[in-house]
Amino acid sequence: MNVDERRAHAISSWVRRILRACKQQLICTWFEHKAKRRPVGLQLAKDLTGLFYKPFAAFHRTSCLRFGKMQSMLKQRSGVRAAQPARRAVQVRAVAAPVKAATSKSPIVTPETAKDLYYDMVLGREFEEMCAQMYYRGKMFGFVHLYSGQEAVSSGVIRQLRQDDYVVSTYRDHVHALSKGVSAREVMAELFGKKTGCCRGQGGSMHMFSAKAGVLGGYAFIGEGIPVGLGAAFQSKYRRDVLGDEKADSVTCSFFGDGTCNVGQFYESLNMAALYKLPHIFVVENNLWAIGMSHLRATASTAGDQDPHIYKKGPAFGMPGVLVDGMDVLKVHQVAKEAIERARRGEGPTLIEAETYRFRGHSLADPDELRSKEEKAKWLARDPIPQLKKYMIDNGLASEADIKALEDKVAEVVEDCVKFADESPKPERGQLLENVFADPRGFGIAEDGRYRYQMPGFSSGTAVVS
C-alpha cells in the first residue's frame, strides 16, 4: 500500500471504530437510563462527545507516528517551545498539601531583599567568570563546573535560609556555597588548592564543605547528596521529636540537576522524605542537559505528556511538585518561601523543578558542541540578572546608582578574593595525613595511651540489663 491507500485505510478503520463505540455507548446509556432513570438525550450527547474527542487525539498522534511525521511534529513542538518567551509556573496539587500557586506576575519583595538577591546573583556570576579566567591561566585545575546562568535558583532559594539550615549540592556547588554564606575568599582559595580554603585545599571544586555555614557538600556522584540532605533533615525532626527541642525546625535544601532525576537514589529519597515527613526541599535545576545528554533523550515522558516533567514525580511520591521559571529570581524566591515555610511547619517535603540553563559547558573541559547556538542565544536573552535589574528600576526598588554600587562592591570582592587566594600558601606536606580519622588511635585508648577500660573508676559496679 502506498501512503494514500494507507491513509484511506486508517480513516475508514477509524470511522468503523467510532461507529462500533457509539453502538456500545448507546446500549450502555440505554441501560443506565433504564436503571437510574437518567435523561437519555443529554447523557448520550455527553458520552458521545467524550467518545469522539479521545480517539481523535489518539488518532492524530498515532497517525503521525505511523506516517513518519514524527520528525516534523517534534520540530513543530520545539518551534512552539522556542517561540514562547517565558513559561508560566504551573501548579500541581498533590494529595498531601497544596502549595499556593505562583502567580504569573512577579511578586513584590522589599527593596532590601531585592538588593540582596541582586548582589548575590552578581557575585555568583562574577565569581564563576573569574573561575573560568583563572582556570585558563592555570591557577585552577581538575574538574571545574560553572554555574553561570543558574544564579536565580541559588539566590532565590538559599538567601532565605538561616545559618542553621543546611544545603547539599552536587559538583556545581561554588555558588551554593557563596549564597549560603561561605566567604568568597575561602571558596576561591579552596579552588586554588590553598591552605586557607574552606576545606584547607583538601576538597576542591567539587567538595565544598562548611560546618559553620551548614554546607554539607559538594558530591561528585549525582544523587549521592540527596540522601545525605535527607539525613540532615532527619536530624532536625529527631531533635524535635526525640530530644524535645521545641525550637528545632531547621530545613535542608538539596540541589541537583535533570540527569540526577534518573538515578535510583533520587526515587529512594523521594519516598523516604514523604514517608518520614522530613523538612527537606528537593530543588531540581533542570538545565535540559546532563553533559551532552539532552533531558528529552534521557528521560521518558510522564504519562499523557509530550515531554518529561520532573515536578510531576512529586505527587506520585506523596509531596507537592512545583514547576517554576528558574530564570526569574523572584518567582523562585516565592515558591521556595512557601516550600520552606511548609517544611518548618512540619508538613513535609516539596519537589521544586526550576527550569534554567547553564550558559557555559558542563565543565571547563567540555567543548559544548551539542547545544545549538539558537538555543543558547534564546536562553542568554532570559539572563536573570538583567531581568531583576530591570524589575528593580521599573518598580522603584533600587536606583541606577544603588545597582552600580552593588556591582562595584562585587567587583571589589572578586578581585580581593583572587588576590587572597593567589597569595595564600599551599598546604604543608604534613597535612596529607591529617583528618583521616577524628580519633586516630581508636576509641578505647585514652590520650595517655592507656586502655580506657583499665583506668580506675571507668566502670562502677555491674549493670542490669533488662
Place this chain on the structure above:
Amino acid sequence: MLPALARTARHHGLFTKVGVRGFASQVSEMTVRDALNSALDEELARDDKVYVLGEEVGEYQGAYKITRGLLQKYGPDRVKDTPITEAGFTGIAVGSAFAGLRPVCEFMTWNFAMQAIDQIINSAAKTLYMSAGQINCPIVFRGPNGAAAGVAAQHSQCFASWYSSVPGLKVLAPYDSEDARGLMKAAIRDPDPVVFLENEILYGQAFPVTPQVLDKDFVLPIGKAKVMREGKHVTLVSFSKMVGYCLKAAEQLAKEGIDCEVINLRSIKPLDRDTLLASVKKTHKIISVEEGWPQCGVGSEISAVMMELAFDELDAPVLRVTGAEVPMPYAANLEAAALPQIDDIIKAVKSIA
C-alpha cells in the same frame, strides 16, 4: 521508695560489699546475639542521640533478632524500620551523623550494603578528609558478614578486605560475646565511621562472660588484637568465625606436640601490627586464616606487613588459608569445600611446623 533508694545506693556502690545482689565471681554464659542486643540497649539508654535504623529492626525484632525488644523499649522514633532502600537510608543515616546524631545503621547482610557502598565510602569515609576536619561522621554500620549455611553466592561474600582498604573507615570483626559487647560499645562511642562485621553462625553461640564484660561501660580498644591462646611454635591469626576454627585446630595440634598461638584480630583496620610482630618474634612462623577470597584479602595485607617488618624473624613463608576463589556454591558439600575447615588449618600448620 525503698527499691529506688536501694537502686541509688547500689549505683553509688554503698551496698555492693554487703552483697545486695548476691553476685559471686562466677562466670556466666551469653550468646553473641544477646551480647549485641545488650550492648545496643545500653548505648541507646546512655545517649539519646543514638538511634538504630535498618530493615526489620523494629516490629520484626530484627532479621536475626539482634534488635529484639528495642522498639518496645525506645519507641519507633529511635528504632526505625526502613523501606528496602539501602542507598537511601544509609545516606539518611550518614547525613544525620554529619548533623550531630549517632546512628547505628543495620544491613540485613553486608551483601546488601553493596547497594549503599557509595554512601559508606564516598560520604561517610571521605567527608572528614574532604572537609579538612570540619564534619565528622560518628556512625556504625553493622550486619552479618561472610558465609552462613547454604545461602549461596549472593549472600555469602566476606567484605573485610574491601572495607579495610579504605582510609577513613574503622573495620571491626568480633568473635565472641566479650568482643561483641566491647567492640560494639566502642564503635558507637567512636567519632568515626565504623564498619562492624558480625557473623550469622556466631550469633547463636554462647561464650563465657565475666561481670566486667557485663558492665555497662565495658569498652574494648579499637585497633588492638587479642591473644586467645599462647603458644610457641606457630602463630595463627584470624578474625570472626575462623578464630573458633583456629582454637579447635590448636587443641588438636597440641595433642601432637605443636603449640599454636592464636590471635584474634578484632580490629581489621587499624591492624594491630605490634601484637602480630611480638608474636612472630616468639614463634617465627605465621599463618593467616580467613573466610574470604584469596586475592587481595586480609591475609595478603598480613603477609606484606610481616615480610616488610619481620623478614628476618620468619623461618617460613607466611601462609594464607582462605576461602576458595569461587562464588559460594549452594550444595552443602561444595560449600564446605569452598570454606576453610579445621583440617585445612591443621594441614597448613603441619606443612611448616
